[in-house]
Amino acid sequence: MPEATERPYVLHMFTSTPQMSPFDVNMAADAGYQILVPYCNVDEDSVVQLTQDAIFSRGPKGVSRTGIFIGGRDVMLAADMLERARNAMVPPFEVSVFTDPSGAYTTAAALVALAEKHLKAAHSVDLGGKRVLILGGTGAVGRVAAAMAASLGADVAVASHSSQSRATQVSDEINRRFDIATSGVATGSPDQLHRELARAEVVFATAVAGVQVMTSADLAHAKNLLIAADVNAVPPEGIAGVNVMDDGKPLAGAARSDAVGIGALAIGNVKYQAEHRLFLRMRTGGKPVYLGFPEAFDEARAIVAGQSS
Incomplete structure (x- = not known):
């Protein structure tokens, strides 16, 4: 033998x-x-x-x-x-x-780790205490990213395009499973999305590939935005203005001149x-x-x- x-x-x-x-x-x-x-x-x-x-x-x-x-x-x-x-x-x-x-575990890990890095590099702040809006947050990557960000002290909003009840259901599941605190929000209508974007300092786009969840017009409503990160590598980009190769690049069209974007390939490189x-x-x-x-x-x-x- x-x-x-x-x-x-x-x-x-x-x-x-x-x-x-x-x-x-x-x-x-x-x-x-x-x-x-x-x-x-x-x-x-x-x-x-x-x-x-x-x-x-x-x-x-x-x-x-x-x-x-x-x-x-x-x-x-x-x-x-x-x-x-x-x-x-x-x-x-x-x-x-x-x-x-x-x-989902390694993708969400890469997403949140890069957001931490660029918040510190571009804004000299931590993720703790920041309002994080996760568009497409009811999916696998969104759920794990929510748990990670909330564990760091972020104020996390898990967004659903379909309904408030769906967002609340997923938020409650995450909170029970991981002993954290998140909230569920609806972003199905433009008014709902714009209201949440106005509060957000960090936006994660974790929706299915090939779906744009934040247009250039939507971006104008994100007046407090510091970081926009998108895991979607399939055109069109999930967040308008965030190229797949961006790794802390200034975000064109953002209300704040110091807002930066993180694209899918930068996230994917760390995930891999x-x-x-x-x-x-x-x-x-x-x-x-x-x-x-x-x-x-x-x-x-x-x-x-x-x-x-």
């Missing part, structure tokens, strides 16, 4: 959706995992059995070359699945687990590095780790700090 050091690196990839994300498969392979096995339509109750099937077959040494990745689209379910997997471990049979549903580093940490750390959105945020902050040095 080959020595444990010769055994391949195996990653078991759980998703509650019908397919595992090709993006995450590629990222895991580039981080050194040699055998990648997707398990689709996995529900929370199946996680314990799958996890224990993965940990007992390779021995206490072999588990160091085994990992679990949890994807999907539901950020709350993914967090619960991570806890289920963690509780299923039987030391010394214990493997590392990393969750990043729809890339964060996900790669987390996969590497899981594979090479030598001991089991459990990686969720707090660890993604720490990684993104470290990357952004390195850019500034």
Whole structure:
């Protein structure tokens, strides 16, 4: 039988959706995992059995070359699945687990870390106490960004284009799950959007790709805007005037001359590095780790700090 050091690196990839994300498969392979096995339509109750099937077959040494990745689209379910997997471990049979549903944890981490950086660089202020409006805030990235920003002391408004009730529902879910305080706001009509923009100092656009949630005319109402950040890389831009390559560039058309924009590729660059580093940490750390959105945020902050040095 080959020595444990010769055994391949195996990653078991759980998703509650019908397919595992090709993006995450590629990222895991580039981080050194040699055998990648997707398990689709996995529900929370199946996680314990799958996890224990993965940990007992390779021995206490072999588990160091085994990992679990949890994807999907539901950020709350993914967090619960991570806890289920963690509780299923039987030391010394214990493997590392990393969750990043729809890339939401690493994308939101990059978004908030860059907003922190540019608030400090352009305005010499922190995110704490700032009014943050998250357009498209009921989606996966918006929910996680809301949790991260609120945990830093920001006054976070989770916006829904569909209705006030939807915004309130999602805000309440986030608050209960992460023990934070956010509010839900409706931005479906121009008057509603303009009212919220007038209060906002930071705007995150986290709506679906290819949808513009803030036009040039809307931008004129954001009289207190310091930072506008957009995760949408598919034309048209989610926020008018924010180019995908912008990384703290002055925002054309903004009411304040010192407002700056952060585009999708600048955010994506940090997101990519964060996900790669987390996969590497899981594979090479030598001991089991459990990686969720707090660890993604720490990684993104470290990357952004390195850019500034």
